Amino acid sequence: MCHHHNNLPCLHCHPHSYIRMVQHLIERCLLLCMDLDACVVALAKHARIQPLVTVTVWKGLLKENRGFFHAYFRATSQHPSHYRPILKAPKFRRR
Template structure:
């Protein structure tokens, strides 16, 4: 198996692709579990790490996802 740093980078890349597709964290966790066989705890941990590193982006993204869910 590849080293953990490259695995985490791969998960991060897949999360970024999901964000481009306007998916929230739950949708991303489900998609990566189903289509890439990535353990949901790994996806959510990497997502939360990205949130910490990019607080402003994720705050705005979260507001945008809230608007999407309300149909605005």
């Protein structure tokens, strides 16, 4: 039996929901123009997603969406200065 400290899906209890959540997080990384390595680091650090899970889901998305990823990699490699991942979240201070 799994005990959870949050309402996020569990890989073991709800694998379909967990994989869908990882897909959504990868899509958010893509919006920030991250490559696979940056995405793996970000999801491990901020969402506690195991790197193997992120890589596996990324490869599945790549296989299902070859055209999109081909265009994505081409666009991000042609304009590296405009497509840097945001690695640090902005800090908001109280007034």
